[in-house]
Amino acid sequence: xxxxxxxxxxxxxxxxxxxxxxxxxxxxxxxxxxxxxxxxxxxxxxxxxxxxxxxxxxxxxxxxxxxxxxxxxxxxx
Numbered sequence: 001x002x003x004x005x006x007x008x009x010x011x012x013x014x015x016x017x018x019x020x021x022x023x024x025x026x027x028x029x030x031x032x033x034x035x036x037x038x039x040x041x042x043x044x045x046x047x048x049x050x051x052x053x054x055x056x057x058x059x060x061x062x063x064x065x066x067x068x069x070x071x072x073x074x075x076x077x
Contacts, residue, residue, distance in 0.1 A: 001051060002051075003049050003071045004048045004049060004055070004058055004059060004062060004070060005047075005048050006046065012067065012068060013029055013046060016062060019065070023058075025057060025061075026054070027048055029047070029048055030046065030047040030049055031046050031047055
């Protein structure tokens with residue numbers, strides 16, 4: 001799994017997941033529970049991730065829209 005972007009905006013994450021799903025790319029949201037626990041201060045963003053093999057395509061699709069600030073492109077953890 002590789003991180004595409006981080007956000008505290010639930011609408012932005014939902015939109016991105018729908019966009020990727022429509023293109024056949026399965027993505028997941030990580031840290032949602034922790035983010036909601038601390039949601040009043042928006043201190044902990046959720047991470048949107050996808051499989052390594054879908055990463056380049058997913059990143060390209062999201063970059064084309066200009067709607068999210070992508071995480072730095074780095075090697076998988």
